[in-house]
Amino acid sequence: MSARGNGHAKILMTGNEAIAEGAIRAGCRFYAGYPITPQNELTAYMARHMPQEGRVFIQAESELAAVNMVFGASATGVRAMTSSSSPGISLKQEGISYLAGCRLPAVIVNIMRGGPGLGNIAPSQADYFQATKGGGHGDYHSIVLAPASVEEAYRTMFDAFDLADTYRTPVMVLGDGMLGQMMEPLILEKGPVRQHAKTWALTGCRGRKPNIVRSLFLKEGVLEALNLQLQKKYKAIQQKEQRWEELLVEDASVILVAYGGMARIVKEAVRGLRAGHKKIGFIRPISLWPFPVKAFRRPGKKSVKYLVVEMSYGQMVEDVRLAVECRAPVEFFGRSGGGIPTEEEILKKLHTMS
Amino acid sequence: MEKIYSRPRSLRENPTHYCPGCGHGIAHKLVAQVVDELDIREKVIAIAPVGCAVIAYDYWDFDCSEAAHGRALAVATAIKRLRPENVVFTYQGDGDLAAIGTNETIHAANRGENLTVIFINNAVYGMTGGQMAPTTLLGQKTATTPRGRVAQEGLPLKISELLAGLGGVKYVERVSMHAPAEVLKAKRALTQAFQNQIDGVGFSLVEILSPCPTYWGKSPQKSAEWIRDVMIKEFPLGRIK
Amino acid sequence: MTERIIIAGSGGQGVMLLGKVLAESAMREARHVTWLPSYGAEVRGGTANCMVVISDEEIGSPFVQYADSMIVLNDESLRRFGGRLKSRGLLVLNSSLAQSAPPAKIKNLESRPFSAIALELGTVKVANIVALGCFVAAGGIVGKGSVEGVIKGKAGEVSTDIITLNLKALSKGFGLAGGSRAKGGR
Known part of the structure; x- marks a missing residue:
């Protein structure tokens, strides 16, 4: 169903659609994705609605390309997101590590399916380790949020983008095939959307020194110092952002x-x-x-x-x-x-x- | 007295880490000169590759991003779509653009993204120690083709000709660094590729044959001669599209 | 009260839509509801099914292992899902296409020729809504008025003729229910 609601009345939506709508209302300006079941409705919803809102939707040539497009989008300072399901999320791990290393905010949605390998398209929670322990290479974490209903999935998107911007970190929204596919009633209430100053963004260096987005630091001691900063950030997140x-x-x-x-x-x-x-x-x-x-x-x-x-x-x-x-x-x-x-x-x- | 030459504004004062005789330093300077001449320094967003030019942002004085190996054109696609008023270019080596990133390259080209691509072809992987590149010539010895490349290891990949066949691609030219006259042609090609983006023409790529004396096992002089006598037979210079 | 419903048929019979209309009707009655489709490659072939749970409380699983009631529109689906109906459960069956005998244990059976009736109404496409009408009457899980409200609510998406036809199909189906457990609905 494509009805987007008026923000007051209850409507029926799938989890995938609710996540997409939540992202749009949370100010997501860029989405890139690659088809994979059971999250296809999310990508299709973005394809329908993002251009209408003057935002960018790209069907990428692969999950790798999609997450790296999100990297580029985030580097310009806009809210950016991609989504996939387990095998595709494995491919995205490269990009997620780079996002973490470059301190770029982004939201990644994983609507989990059966694994390992190609597995099947049944609901699964077998990507917990991958999601919470880093997933890609290097000492990093993504914030991981796991909604349990369609309505919560919608609301989670506001939180996810805000956490990403606040901490300049990738945030993963972790659902399963059942949550993505099922419909439940919800009211599309507008959540809080805070503006974050992004002085680090790549916009062209008019009137300022050039900005550089990088995770490569070859000079002795530099990477370690930055990693310690990263760890300090993770401690703060652990203190302040536990939700249950x-x-x-x-x-x-x-x-x-x-x-x-x-x-x-x-x-x-x-x-x-x-x-x-x-x-x-x-x-x-x-x-x-x-x-x-x-x-x-x-x-x-x-x-x-x-x-x-x-x-x-x-x-x-x-x-x-x-x-x-x-x-x-x-x-x-x-x-x-x-x-x-x-x-x-x-x-x-x-x-x-x- | 008239000042007739100086360091381009878009080039920082840092000495480069490149080997003696390497083409990257010249290519960086050409890019900086063109950016200055087109007066777009404050609009430019560059994407550096993984490879020898990985820290190109230490040399250019405008906004830059890194990209994971091969993904520069995915990163650039998003930036340009979100900020069409900026001038976005990627600077990629043969491994980055034509091996690990072939998929991103072909699809960005096929979408006709309005981007400028600077493709440095030195027929070898420099940063990792002189291994075979997709553009390594048959018979060329590298760390991973110690007996010389044979056909089973792949023929030299003519990615520019391949891309020229795609509808989304508007301009492709192959130039070289092996002689001063060629360097001037390279600069003209780069100017064209940037101007195309400014004019909204679409995907423009300049392939630059560039010497790697270190991993070719040749002096800078011999390297230039090798491009002239051997490499351009495989990779002919000139406008491809 | 929680009602777990399986709706099954062949692709193109409007099984998913039937389930969505039912779910939306329950939503209009301010009840908790979930709708879960079968998805992926399996729906490309023969059968399609969806699961609807309607409850006065928060719903746990949207997946229905054993159904309190079932709407089955073809033979293959009857063979596949018939065994998952609880012993006192209601089976609303499309006798136009389901020739196999339903499991003997099923006491609460509404076997009617929905496809044939839909054809009489002008198009076989509304067989799903005829079946829904029968289910509403026989099951008493949602009110007929709620379903009508959902159908009328599609005015912006489809033509008036289609809405009129579907309302007619719903009423026709509603009148078919005989040995129902709660004729007349809520």
Whole structure:
């Protein structure tokens, strides 16, 4: 459906379209992409609507070209974005590393599908490591945000572009095929769009010294000094930008942990268990990097267990274990390659823990 | 007394890191002169390659960006689309433009992006230690063709002729650095390629045959002669499109 | 209450649109709703399907493993999805194209010739909306008025004739439901 709403009434949109619309409303001036399922609706939406708004849309010749176009666009100081799905995101890693190295803001959307290799087009969360641990070469992180609904996916785009500009860093929005493809009602409310001064941008050197966008520093000590600055920035992000949702954790004896589309199913299970008077809580990390360690560090909290559920064979669970620091048992249940953990399977696993 | 020659405004005072007899220094200066003469220094945005010219931005005095190896034309495409009022050019070697970046090159050309491309062909990879380039001649010895390049390793890739066949490409000329008269022709070609962009003509490429005495294992003089006697037989000079 | 619905047929039968109209009708009733299509290479071939979940609460999975109700427009889809209908579930079946016997356990069956009826109305294209009308009457999950509102809401996108035809198809289908569990809808 191409109806773009009036900002007041509820409309039905797919996650892919909502992400695209969110990006446009967040001031995205440049989009380049290459077709890959299950994110094609996003690219097509951008093709339809970006030129109408006087913005630039390019179907690139490859994911490599797309992310490097985003690099160029960002270097001129505009908000720029690309999107893809797992195999295409692997190709984009080169560009993401360069964006991080050159301190360029950008938003990259990954609507994950089954892997490794060409895998399949079923929803998956198997790119968590790649997204949160760097992905490309070098000591860097992208901020990673994982919305769980179409409406949240839309809103996330405002946050993503703002974080990218604030910290001059690539931001990845991580969804899965289910989130990208499904439709849900949402209201296209305008989110906050802050203007960031970009004195470093390439605009032609009229009235100022030339600007140079670079990540190459051969002189002894220069790269190390810059990398230390980068690390300082990452510390600040870790302090200030942890985001998560929690439900009924105060008295919980077991806390279920899941993110993105998986969290919807887990949350439904938690509500069912609470209705049966089971003391089950729920944590949904929204920022996957920085990982919301604060959600797991509660002084005075004793004898709680965690169950992490993912559409993978155990990736975020490692960050939960690091956050918990051996103070509580952390168990895992996951499937990937097409299977989505069901409520029944989650309950069965929970049963083995008590 | 009249001053008849000085360093171009668009060239910084930094001494270059290039080897004696290398063509990059001359090519950089020509670009700077043309930029000055067209009075576009404050409008120019240059994309440096990966290769020997990777730090070209240390020598030019206008806005510059690096690009990942081979991706200069993807980066340039976005910049020009967003800022058509600027003059955007890439400066790329044979490995960057015609091997790892062939895809970006062909598609930017085929889209007819209104860009200026300066393509330095020295038939070898300089920065990494003299390995085979897509433009290495048959029989030419390099670090990775120690017995001389054979056909199975690829024939010298005539990317300019290949690009000339694309509808989006408006101007292609091959020039050389091997003699003063040729350098002057190169400057005229560069002027044309920049003027085309200013006039909105479209994708314009100048291929410059450029000496690499270090990895050709020749003196600067012999290198110039090798271009004249050998290289231009494979890569004929002149207007291709 | 949460209703998990599978809608299946062959490509070109308007299965996705049927699901979207149903989902939008639920949205008009201010209920939680999700719509999930089958996607990718598999939809290029024979069957198309989508899943709609309608609930008074926040919805977890938009994926429907076992359906509370099902609209099936061709034989192949019946064979593929028939076994995923819950034992007390409602099956709205297009008997014009689905000749196989539905699974014996299905008690709540509305088997009607939607394609033939659509042809009588002027075009087989509206078989999906005839089926939706029957589903609305038999399932009582969304109100007929809500669906009509959605169809009328497309006035800017399609001609008045098409809207009139679809409203007619909806009413025709609505009148077909016999042994329904909640005739008349909400």
